[in-house]
Every structure is written in structure tokens, then in C-alpha cells.
Amino acid sequence: MVLEGAITVERRTWSPKGHEAHLDRKWYIVDAEGKTLGRVASLVAQAIRGKNKPTFSPHMDMGDFVIVVNAEKVVLTGKKETQKFYYRHSGYPGGFRRTSVKDVRQRHPTRIVEAAVRGMLPKNTLGEQQLKKMKVYAGPTHPHASQQPQPLSEELLERAGANRHA
Numbered sequence: 001m002v003l004e005g006a007i008t009v010e011r012r013t014w015s016p017k018g019h020e021a022h023l024d025r026k027w028y029i030v031d032a033e034g035k036t037l038g039r040v041a042s043l044v045a046q047a048i049r050g051k052n053k054p055t056f057s058p059h060m061d062m063g064d065f066v067i068v069v070n071a072e073k074v075v076l077t078g079k080k081e082t083q084k085f086y087y088r089h090s091g092y093p094g095g096f097r098r099t100s101v102k103d104v105r106q107r108h109p110t111r112i113v114e115a116a117v118r119g120m121l122p123k124n125t126l127g128e129q130q131l132k133k134m135k136v137y138a139g140p141t142h143p144h145a146s147q148q149p150q151p152l153s154e155e156l157l158e159r160a161g162a163n164r165h166a
């Protein structure tokens with residue numbers, strides 16, 4: 001409580017309500033061609049969670065929709081193309097499998113970006129809900145033109161550009 005003259009002013013922290021989460025959702029587009037995977041994924045994860053907004057609340061889905069195009073042309077630094085593996089297990093004895101990034105890029109190029117962003121989101125139902133707002137396409141075309149997506153902050157994407165040390 002703060003005293004200003006003879007009037008007392010009570011200040012409270014503002015918290016968004018459930019119906020306010022959907023009011024200002026925007027659509028953004030990211031061209032991943034020639035950009036480093038981790039840097040693009042962190043920008044996309046921040047936009048999906050809504051951390052770039054002043055109304056961010058960690059327990060609510062306040063983020064925007066993000067379209068990622070040219071996912072097959074994303075860059076991995078170093079020897080990750082052959083030395084990085086994705087692991088899974090069927091639940092049966094001997095059901096452990098691993099797949100290299102090179103094989104995943106040939107079969108399902110969008111899964112590389114999806115896996116990187118999934119690892120940066122909360123590991124609960126809120127994270128799954130937020131992940132549904134990301135649309136990833138291997139090529140340059142997408143069916144979301146009617147949403148009029150805007151480029152996601154050009155200066156941030158320039159920082160995520162191709163690695164200068166590779």
C-alpha cells in the first residue's frame with residue numbers, strides 16, 4: 001500500500017484471465033533456409049510460449065502461431081549431421097532404436113525442427129498445447145496465406161543466420 005497525500009493507492013500485479021489469452025494472437029512466418037537449427041528453434045519456442053509479450057504468464061498459453069518454411073534446408077553446425085542421433089524405444093525388449101539426423105532429414109525433414117522446438121517447451125499438457133501452434137513445412141509453400149503471417153522479427157532472425165565459424 002502506497003500513501004500519496006491523503007489518498008491510499010493499492011497496487012496489484014495484473015494476471016491474465018482465461019478468456020484474455022486468445023485476444024491478440026498473431027501469425028508469424030520463419031524461413032529456416034541457411035539458419036542454424038538451435039537459434040531458429042529458440043526464437044520459435046519463445047513466440048509459441050508468448051515470452052515476447054508483456055502479458056506472458058507461465059501457466060497459460062499466451063503465445064502466437066508460427067509457420068516454419070524450408071525446414072529441410074536448416075543448418076546444423078559441426079558434425080551433427082552424422083553424429084547426432086534421435087532415440088526411441090518401443091517398450092519391448094530389444095526395442096531401442098536410434099536414427100541419425102541425416103536419415104531423418106531424408107525421410108521426414110520437418111521432424112528435425114519439431115524435435116528441437118519440443119525440447120524447449122514445458123514437458124506437460126501446456127507444452128503439447130503450445131506445440132500445436134507451430135506449423136512446419138519442408139518446402140517454401142504453406143496453406144496459411146489467408147492468416148496473413150508476418151515475418152518474425154528480422155533482426156532476431158539475422159542473428160540466427162548461418163554459422164560464421166563452420
